[in-house]
Amino acid sequence: MKQLGRLDDLPEAYRQALTAQNLVPLWPSLRSVLPPTKPVRRTRPTHWSYAGLRPLLLQAGELTPIEKAERRVLVLANPGHGLEKMQASSSIYLGMQLLLPGEWAPAHKHTPNAVRMIVEGDGAYTTVDGEKCPMSRGDLILTPTGLWHEHGHDGTVPVVWLDVLDLPLVYYMEASYVTEGEAQMVSAEATERAYQRGGVVPSPIFARADKRFPMLRYPWVEVRAALLALDVAQPGIEAVQVAYVNPETGADCQAILGYSALMLRPGETLLLPARSPAMVFHQIEGSSEVSVDDSVFTLAEADTCCAPGYVPITLKNRSTESPAFVFIADESPLHKKLGVYEVRG
Ligand code: GTQ
Numbered sequence: 001m002k003q004l005g006r007l008d009d010l011p012e013a014y015r016q017a018l019t020a021q022n023l024v025p026l027w028p029s030l031r032s033v034l035p036p037t038k039p040v041r042r043t044r045p046t047h048w049s050y051a052g053l054r055p056l057l058l059q060a061g062e063l064t065p066i067e068k069a070e071r072r073v074l075v076l077a078n079p080g081h082g083l084e085k086m087q088a089s090s091s092i093y094l095g096m097q098l099l100l101p102g103e104w105a106p107a108h109k110h111t112p113n114a115v116r117m118i119v120e121g122d123g124a125y126t127t128v129d130g131e132k133c134p135m136s137r138g139d140l141i142l143t144p145t146g147l148w149h150e151h152g153h154d155g156t157v158p159v160v161w162l163d164v165l166d167l168p169l170v171y172y173m174e175a176s177y178v179t180e181g182e183a184q185m186v187s188a189e190a191t192e193r194a195y196q197r198g199g200v201v202p203s204p205i206f207a208r209a210d211k212r213f214p215m216l217r218y219p220w221v222e223v224r225a226a227l228l229a230l231d232v233a234q235p236g237i238e239a240v241q242v243a244y245v246n247p248e249t250g251a252d253c254q255a256i257l258g259y260s261a262l263m264l265r266p267g268e269t270l271l272l273p274a275r276s277p278a279m280v281f282h283q284i285e286g287s288s289e290v291s292v293d294d295s296v297f298t299l300a301e302a303d304t305c306c307a308p309g310y311v312p313i314t315l316k317n318r319s320t321e322s323p324a325f326v327f328i329a330d331e332s333p334l335h336k337k338l339g340v341y342e343v344r345g
Contacts, residue, residue, distance in 0.1 A: 001036055004028065043089040043278050043308035044080030045295035050119070050302035057098045057160060066103040073097045073163065076304060088306045089278035091169035091331045092257060097161050099124050099153045107150035110178040112170040113254045114143040117162040117282055117327050118220075119302050123155015128216045130187040135159060138220025138284045140244055140327070144213045144254055148184050162282055162304065164329045166256040192217035195247040198226075214248050220284070224325065227263040231323075239270055241328075252333040264288060264317035264324040272313040274344040277331035279313065280306045286324030289316040299326075310344070 007015070007028040018024065032040070057074050066072060076094035077083040088094040097116075099105060101123070116126060118135045126133050129147040133139075143149040153159055170176045194202050195215045202209060223242060231240045240263040244253045252258045258277075261284070264270060272279075281290055283299040290297045291314040292307040298318070299305060307313050309331070317324040335341035 001031070004030055038310055041278075041308040041310065042080040043078055043306065045292040045297070045305065045307050046076075046078050046080070046088070047290075047295075047297040047299075047305040048076045048094075048303065049300070050304075051300065053096060054160070054302075057096055058158065061098050061100050061158065066100070066105060070108075071095075071097060071105055071163075072099070078306060080308075085168070087168040088280060089168075089308065089331065091166055091334060092278060092280055092306070092329060093163070093165040093167040094280060094304060094306070095163040095165075097151075097163055099151055099159045101153050101156050101158070103153050105151040107148050107181040107184055108178050109146055109148045109181065111145055111175050112165045112167040113145045113256060114149075114163055114165045115254070115257075115259060115329075116141045116143070117164065117284075119160045119162055121155065121157045121159030123157070124151060124153040124159035124161075126151050127184050127186055129213075130184050131190060131216055132186045133190075133192070133217040135161060136220065138224065138325075138327075140218040140220075140223070140259065142213060142216050142253060147213065148181055150184060164257065164259075164280065166254075166334075169256060169334070190217070191215050192219060196222065198247070201247055209248060211248075213253070214246060215253070218244055223261050227261060227325070228323075231263060231265065240265065254333070255337070256331070256334045258330050258332045260328045262315070262326045262328055264315060264326065266322055267317060267320040269314060269316040272315065274310050274312045275332070276309045276340060276342040277335045278306060278309045279331075280304065280329040281315070282327040282329075284325040284327050286322055287318040288324045288326055289318055290314070291316075310342075 004027045060072055073095035075086045077086050078088050081087045118137055118139045124135045126141050126149055128143050128149045133141045191214055226242050227240055241260050244259040246253050282304045283301050288299045290305050293311055297305045
């Protein structure tokens with residue numbers, strides 16, 4: 001590629017005249033905004049150990065009362081972006097949230113979309129749009145854009161969950177804000193049960209639900225059973241993976257980030273080709289090895305790691321006896337909608 005002119009090739013008076021009129025010459029910066037063949041990625045392969053962060057999160061429970069935090073969260077920040085930016089990748093935010101018995105994180109709604117992957121504990125719930133969603137290990141609960149949500153805890157042990165939000169993107173779009181509200185009235189209806197069986201959806205008198213987010217809770221017992229059944233039904237399938245989708249349309253359950261669960265069979269190694277979206281892996285059960293560029297991470301249960309886009313990734317089940325279950329979040333719905341999605345051989 002041709003070397004282009006630099007800023008300091010230009011006379012000082014000319015540069016000042018440009019600046020005075022809010023003008024910038026493109027050519028000194030052209031290569032940095034349009035680098036050859038591969039984008040510049042700030043997202044660094046990063047691993048967050050649950051054993052490492054758990055004591056600090058529990059300590060936050062002693063140091064900061066819920067009233068002073070509203071959401072008691074330690075953010076899993078990617079050093080490549082700068083920790084203060086609080087982002088795991090360009091579009092993904094990750095946080096570990098702690099709720100202690102008897103605590104209540106007040107109702108609010110916001111423009112970014114969120115999901116919660118429950119990590120430990122029992123007895124807490126998130127109420128989303130009036131639906132009370134119990135939280136157990138491995139459950140996925142959606143709190144999509146614009147829906148009221150609050151977290152409560154009737155149990156006896158600390159509850160921890162992983163928050164995944166598209167906050168960095170929505171913030172960059174200058175579209176991120178919150179509205180505070182009153183405690184919600186809880187409805188007796190639960191869409192998770194109404195949509196429990198794949199292929200059949202509620203259709204009373206032939207009128208299908210037209211909600212944007214018909215299903216809000218995806219219980220791990222169902223997802224785990226679906227993965228085991230898929231492996232039995234299609235033993236030759238390349239990856240035992242299921243996507244969290246809108247049961248009415250089959251589309252990704254949220255518009256910006258995509259979510260799936262993967263079962264690595266005993267001893268299995270899976271090669272993911274380089275794709276444009278960044279990815280996040282969270283170990284639900286078992287232990288995996290994740291290799292990205294020169295980084296090799298050992299994921300123990302409840303560990304989380306991320307990988308930038310445009311690099312191949314290798315996932316390996318560290319056990320030859322039992323399956324490993326991994327929750328995956330990625331930016332593919334966003335890349336596909338914007339037309340920049342790529343897979344490289
Ligand atoms: O639980 O509503 O990690 O609003 C960041 C922002 C959690 C939440 C986060 C939020 C929440």
